[in-house]
Amino acid sequence: MVETPLFEGASRPTISRLADRGKLRRYRRGTYLFYQGDDAPEVLFLVEGTVQVSSDTAGGHRQLHTTLEPPQFFGELGVLGEMGRTASALALEESTVWAIRGEDFLGFLSEEPSAARALLRALARQVQSNEAFVEDLLYLDLKGRVAKRLLQLVSPSLDQLPEDGAVVPSIVTHADLASLCGGSRENVTRILSDFQRRGLVEREGRRFVLRRISGLAKLAGV
DSSP, X not given: OTTSGGGTTOOHHHHHHHHHHOEEEEEOTTOEEEOTTSOOXXXXXXXXXXXXXXEEOTTSOEEEEEEEOSSEEEOHHHHHHTSOOSSEEEESSSEEEEEEXXXXXXXXXXXXXXXXXXXXXXXXXXXXXXXXXXXXXXXSOHHHHHHHHHHHHXXXXXXXXXXXXXXXXXXXXXXXXXXXXXXXXXXXXXXXXXXXHTTXXXXXXXXXXXXXXXXXXXXXXX
């Protein structure tokens, strides 16, 4: 847990006290950790496994937000905003989560300014990501958005793209990509088939492999 950016600069005694106040929970694959609209009494930390975060739109469609891999905090928005869960969290595989009461988490942030600043940086990146998504909807066609999302799934920064052959680290379905790109599953499936014919992308088992990064980057406008 110490490796997470939130604890950079925090004293070990403070981290140790916080760890003692939390508790570990284990979730089977296919189990929901919480549902959209639930109360948010805790902040969670992913120790092992993979967790998918999604929400339901007013029209009844599922919107995928992200797939979490350890080590990572999540569920903090409800605690910080004193509101219900804004999304649902589903364990995609056997997962272990450390849970801390929201009250204790907020106390930790007040004791450790460096942690509070790290959390603010993370929230600012989320806002920036949301703004970029809106911009993509306005200025990129669906093919460009699919290419860009695939690149973002293998690289934290589009300024430093990986080598050809990069593997998407988590299992992403056509429906997931459609949700991430703001398109229909049928149209995204057609685009992925086109990418495969052109040698840009291929499937190895259930994961995507990006064979021609430069081609995808050109379509994505990066």
